[in-house]
Amino acid sequence: MSAPPPEASPAARAAVEGAATLLRQRRERMTGPRRAVLSVLAQETGHLSADEVVSAVAAYDAGVHRASVYRALEALSRLGVVQHVHLGHGSTAYALAEGRPHLHGHCSSCGAVVDLAGDLLDEVAERLRLEAGFALDPTHVALSGTCRSCAASSVPTSPG
Amino acid sequence: MSAPPPEASPAARAAVEGAATLLRQRRERMTGPRRAVLSVLAQETGHLSADEVVSAVAAYDAGVHRASVYRALEALSRLGVVQHVHLGHGSTAYALAEGRPHLHGHCSSCGAVVDLAGDLLDEVAERLRLEAGFALDPTHVALSGTCRSCAASSVPTSPG
DNA sequence: GTTGTTGCAAATTGTTTGCACTGGT
DNA sequence: ACCAGTGCAAACAATTTGCAACAAC
Numbered sequence: 276m277s278a279p280p281p282e283a284s285p286a287a288r289a290a291v292e293g294a295a296t297l298l299r300q301r302r303e304r305m306t307g308p309r310r311a312v313l314s315v316l317a318q319e320t321g322h323l324s325a326d327e328v329v330s331a332v333a334a335y336d337a338g339v340h341r342a343s344v345y346r347a348l349e350a351l352s353r354l355g356v357v358q359h360v361h362l363g364h365g366s367t368a369y370a371l372a373e374g375r376p377h378l379h380g381h382c383s384s385c386g387a388v389v390d391l392a393g394d395l396l397d398e399v400a401e402r403l404r405l406e407a408g409f410a411l412d413p414t415h416v417a418l419s420g421t422c423r424s425c426a427a428s429s430v431p432t433s434p435g
Numbered sequence: 436m437s438a439p440p441p442e443a444s445p446a447a448r449a450a451v452e453g454a455a456t457l458l459r460q461r462r463e464r465m466t467g468p469r470r471a472v473l474s475v476l477a478q479e480t481g482h483l484s485a486d487e488v489v490s491a492v493a494a495y496d497a498g499v500h501r502a503s504v505y506r507a508l509e510a511l512s513r514l515g516v517v518q519h520v521h522l523g524h525g526s527t528a529y530a531l532a533e534g535r536p537h538l539h540g541h542c543s544s545c546g547a548v549v550d551l552a553g554d555l556l557d558e559v560a561e562r563l564r565l566e567a568g569f570a571l572d573p574t575h576v577a578l579s580g581t582c583r584s585c586a587a588s589s590v591p592t593s594p595g
Numbered sequence: 596g597t598t599g600t601t602g603c604a605a606a607t608t609g610t611t612t613g614c615a616c617t618g619g620t
Numbered sequence: 621a622c623c624a625g626t627g628c629a630a631a632c633a634a635t636t637t638g639c640a641a642c643a644a645c
Binding site: 303304306307308309338339340341342343346347350 | 598599600601602603604
């Protein structure tokens with residue numbers, strides 16, 4: 276079917292095209308569901324859960340089946356076009372794998388995913404490797420905590 | 436029924452008694468399933484997933500129902516007697532809340548949970564608070580990576 | 596034309612819930 | 621005695637899988 280995108284920003288469309296080219300180079304197929312998933316992720320600035328991607332894809336192209344979204348996300352993640360981050364609760368967040376690697380924080384209050392500096396855990400990683408022989412994979416899982424706005428609303432830091 | 440524990444180490448039994456006393460002080464009930472869960476966790480040095488606790492409790496006292504284990508884990512967690520850590524994949528690991536707070540690493544290869552120094556992320560937490568306004572909760576989620584043995588077996592450190 | 600991908604629906608897994616009864620205090 | 625906790629089974633949500641038709645290359 277390949278319904279036309281409702282309204283794709285130029286940047287988003289460029290990102291999709293770039294991903295398509297990358298897939299082409301890798302001898303991988305660019306199909307309707309994959310394009311739909313890529314478009315949805317390209318139009319989002321933040322990260323989306325699998326369920327949110329399913330919903331967004333449904334709005335984008337109703338003909339794409341849920342299972343296909345899951346399979347597309349898995350395939351695109353394996354191909355490195357899509358990046359996935361595990362949030363504490365059991366959900367996984369997806370985003371286009373653009374640019375430099377960065378870490379993620381997950382607000383346990385509002386669920387927001389915030390991008391953090393990529394070198395944030397470099398020293399910790401080194402310390403872990405030396406002291407515990409543990410090879411840290413900092414990007415794989417989000418750091419849990421409370422984001423600025425939630426922290427501000429819950430903790431009256433200095434009420435006076 | 437309250438089947439007698441197969442073989443409880445003195446330390447484990449003491450830990451269960453301590454938890455029982457704590458519950459008693461809080462006017463909370465010490466029931467068969469809760470005792471079973473506590474005993475199972477006390478006899479384990481490491482962390483157990485909910486499913487593993489269910490299995491272990493079944494071996495400990497077949498009369499305890501799955502749902503009761505979940506409810507006991509939730510109640511004991513809320514009461515602070517049991518500590519839970521979210522592993523990246525969507526599973527949660529449980530352990531007795533003993534002694535000092537510490538962090539956790541989760542081996543994405545073998546699934547092992549390793550204890551890490553409690554102050555490991557202190558500087559990172561401070562940096563996050565200052566730079567991003569993000570209040571890190573270091574104990575809530577395990578750091579993902581590869582444990583020593585898995586790293587050794589997968590990476591031929593110095594192939595020659 | 597070949598092979599991977601999709602749509603579908605059913606299976607699967609892990610956790611939760613409603614309700615009557617049991618058991619702890 | 622009172623009420624929280626339990627056992628049970630059924631509900632539940634989210635993800636996965638087998639298979640036949642289809643589409644990308």
